[in-house]
Structure formats: structure tokens, C-alpha cells
Amino acid sequence: MKRFFFFIVIIPTLLLSQEKKQQNVFPERSNSFGLFAGMGIHLVRAADIVDYINSTAQYSQRVDDFATAVDFFGGVEFPIGEEWGIKIEYSHLFKSYTFLGRTGGTYEFFYSVNAPTLVVQKVIPGNGYFVKFGAGGGYHIGNASQKFSFSGMTTQYSASGIGIKIELVGQTAFDENFFGYIAGTLGWEFVGELKDDNGAALVMPATNNPVSLNYFHAGLRFGIMYYF
Numbered sequence: 001m002k003r004f005f006f007f008i009v010i011i012p013t014l015l016l017s018q019e020k021k022q023q024n025v026f027p028e029r030s031n032s033f034g035l036f037a038g039m040g041i042h043l044v045r046a047a048d049i050v051d052y053i054n055s056t057a058q059y060s061q062r063v064d065d066f067a068t069a070v071d072f073f074g075g076v077e078f079p080i081g082e083e084w085g086i087k088i089e090y091s092h093l094f095k096s097y098t099f100l101g102r103t104g105g106t107y108e109f110f111y112s113v114n115a116p117t118l119v120v121q122k123v124i125p126g127n128g129y130f131v132k133f134g135a136g137g138g139y140h141i142g143n144a145s146q147k148f149s150f151s152g153m154t155t156q157y158s159a160s161g162i163g164i165k166i167e168l169v170g171q172t173a174f175d176e177n178f179f180g181y182i183a184g185t186l187g188w189e190f191v192g193e194l195k196d197d198n199g200a201a202l203v204m205p206a207t208n209n210p211v212s213l214n215y216f217h218a219g220l221r222f223g224i225m226y227y228f
Helices: 002-017 045-057
Strands: 035-047 065-079 082-101 104-127 129-148 154-173 178-190 217-228
Touching: 035 082, 045 082, 065 217, 082 129, 082 217, 104 154, 129 178, 129 217
Parallel strands: none
Antiparallel strands: 035 065, 035 217, 065 082, 082 104, 104 129, 129 154, 154 178, 178 217
């Protein structure tokens, strides 16, 4: 978490420090339509998933509250004014666990979230860069699977619900159209209870309480941006 907030602080500083170098190379351009894509690394706290694994796994296999997950993302940006823009983004975040169960055998647990998101952005242009502050949300779809080695069976689960996020994006020019893309994000997913194809919920072993795919995430993203 400290590294994440460190990057959040230095992104604008690094961009501004490059202004003198770039002002004679890349003139300040207006915000325009563009495409972007990249990859992110996130710290995720999925409380119910962690509790479920820790109540199923051997004590030596217990997992931490925060885990590292990866996402791939892409989308489009377009202006709605000189200082405002809209971003439509699609991302796919995923995480897997493998652990020994208390009654023996190996469990493989995997979850992923498909997250189409609409983000409103405040745009600050400069000589060879953009800084963008954004917030938004969307209706997201989660999936999970669990395989138990003793039976060899894999059970599929799904869930859906609202996700929201805030972000700080820095874009630095490589040429007049291509920009590097770095972002810090915070998000909350309210995806709901995981249920199988028959509508039966995944439950905690001890309490029989349903397991949700709700989680908080904080991450760094890297990618490229192309402006038309």
C-alpha cells in the first residue's frame, strides 16, 4: 500500500518535471478521441473469499487479507469539453489460490471479474503530457471455480453487481499521437453472492453463511494511448 500511494504522489511530479524538456518537442495538444490498452497489478482485499479459504485450508495454508491480482484493460476516451472527458473501459481482473484442505486433498480456487466501466474525467493538458482525474462505475460480472483433487470435480459459480472506482492517470508523449499511460486506481466491487448453475450459494464451512465476491482493490496500471 505504501508503494501505491508513493506512486500516486509522484505521477504528477514526474510529469510536470518533464514539461521543460518536452515543451520544444511536443506542443500542448487539446484533449481528443483516443484508444488505450494495458495491464495492471492490484492489491485486492476480498474478505469473504479469504475467510472461506482460511476456514477450508490447513492452518499452514492460511492466506493474507490482501492478495496480488492482475488485470488487463482497454477502452476509448473522448472529450466533452476542453477540460472534461469520458472514458469507456473494459477490464478483466483475475486471481487464483491453491491450498491443502483440512480433510486432505488439494483445492484450486479461481475467480475473475469482467468490469465494463464508464468514467468521467477532469483533464489537465500540458506540453507533452496529460493528467486526468476520474471517477465512475458500471455493472460487473464475476465468475469463480473450485476444484477438489479427491473428487476431480470442478464447480462453477457466478455473481453480478455494481463496481465503482476513482483514478489518477498520467499520459506522457512518445510522439504526436502515441502516449505512455500510467494510472493509480482505487475501487470497490459489490458483486454479491457466488451461486452455482442451480442457484445454490457457496457457503462458509462452519457457519453456512453465503460467500460474496465483494472486494476492495488498489492498483497501478501501465499501458499505451493513441490519440487521433
